Amino acid sequence: MADAVHAARRRIASAAERAGRDPGSIRLVAVTKGVEAERVAAAIAAGVTDVGENRVQEASAKRDAVAGAARWHLLGHLQTNKAKRGAQLFDVVESVDSQRVAEALAERRRELGGARLDVLIEVDLTGIRARTGVPEAQITELARAVTQLESIRLTGLMTIAPHVADPTDAAPYFRRLGALRDQLSEHLAIPMPELSMGMSDDFEVAIAEGATWVRLGRAIFGTRDPVP
Numbered sequence: 001m002a003d004a005v006h007a008a009r010r011r012i013a014s015a016a017e018r019a020g021r022d023p024g025s026i027r028l029v030a031v032t033k034g035v036e037a038e039r040v041a042a043a044i045a046a047g048v049t050d051v052g053e054n055r056v057q058e059a060s061a062k063r064d065a066v067a068g069a070a071r072w073h074l075l076g077h078l079q080t081n082k083a084k085r086g087a088q089l090f091d092v093v094e095s096v097d098s099q100r101v102a103e104a105l106a107e108r109r110r111e112l113g114g115a116r117l118d119v120l121i122e123v124d125l126t127g128i129r130a131r132t133g134v135p136e137a138q139i140t141e142l143a144r145a146v147t148q149l150e151s152i153r154l155t156g157l158m159t160i161a162p163h164v165a166d167p168t169d170a171a172p173y174f175r176r177l178g179a180l181r182d183q184l185s186e187h188l189a190i191p192m193p194e195l196s197m198g199m200s201d202d203f204e205v206a207i208a209e210g211a212t213w214v215r216l217g218r219a220i221f222g223t224r225d226p227v228p
């Protein structure tokens with residue numbers, strides 16, 4: 001496990017250097033869906049600081065079982081009725097895609113007290129129906145609504161690029177996310193430092209386009225069974 005984590009970090013660092021960026025400005029989020037708690041704990045012991053899960057239920061069981069401190073990121077679509085549990089369980093929600101979900105997260109977070117919950121808005125740049133994330137045309141309205149909520153804090157944007165045979169073909173999607181982030185940040189006059197983009201097949205391309213968080217599952221844990 002330590003070898004896999006170090007190998008992923010080396011690839012991140014080389015991609016950063018090729019792009020003229022500081023490798024320290026890129027955070028590795030280890031995506032642990034379908035990965036048993038012991039292996040997650042081993043990854044944390046090997047230096048992983050951030051863990052990403054797709055489902056509230058799976059994360060709920062795992063978080064208790066995993067020894068070791070990490071920041072837990074929710075990456076999957078969140079239903080409003082799971083938002084309360086999500087607000088409690090996660091340190092970061094990367095997949096906010098509606099005002100209702102944002103409001104439910106904020107409400108629960110306010111009840112819990114303590115630090116604000118960091119959230120990203122997930123953007124769908126592919127135009128493929130049935131994909132998660134909000135279309136570009138709705139981002140400004142949603143972002144404005146999110147910034148009105150006191151117990152959550154919008155810190156950036158997340159996207160999943162379409163699956164392409166040649167990872168360099170994903171570059172325009174990553175570049176677009178960066179441009180949208182820049183526009184929004186200026187328009188709303190808030191700092192939005194984070195761009196969560198890039199997965200095992202395309203993270204080096206995402207780093208060249210400005211990713212600050214890369215979400216790696218298979219590159220660390222190997223292939224997984226398809227999630228039903």
Ligand SMILES: *Cc1c(COP(=O)(O)O)cnc(C)c1O
Nearest residue numbers: 031075199200215216217218219
């Ligand atoms: C599964 C998943 C990842 C990691 O995918 P890999 O291809 O295994 O690196 C990243 N982000 C999201 C939203 C995912 O669902």
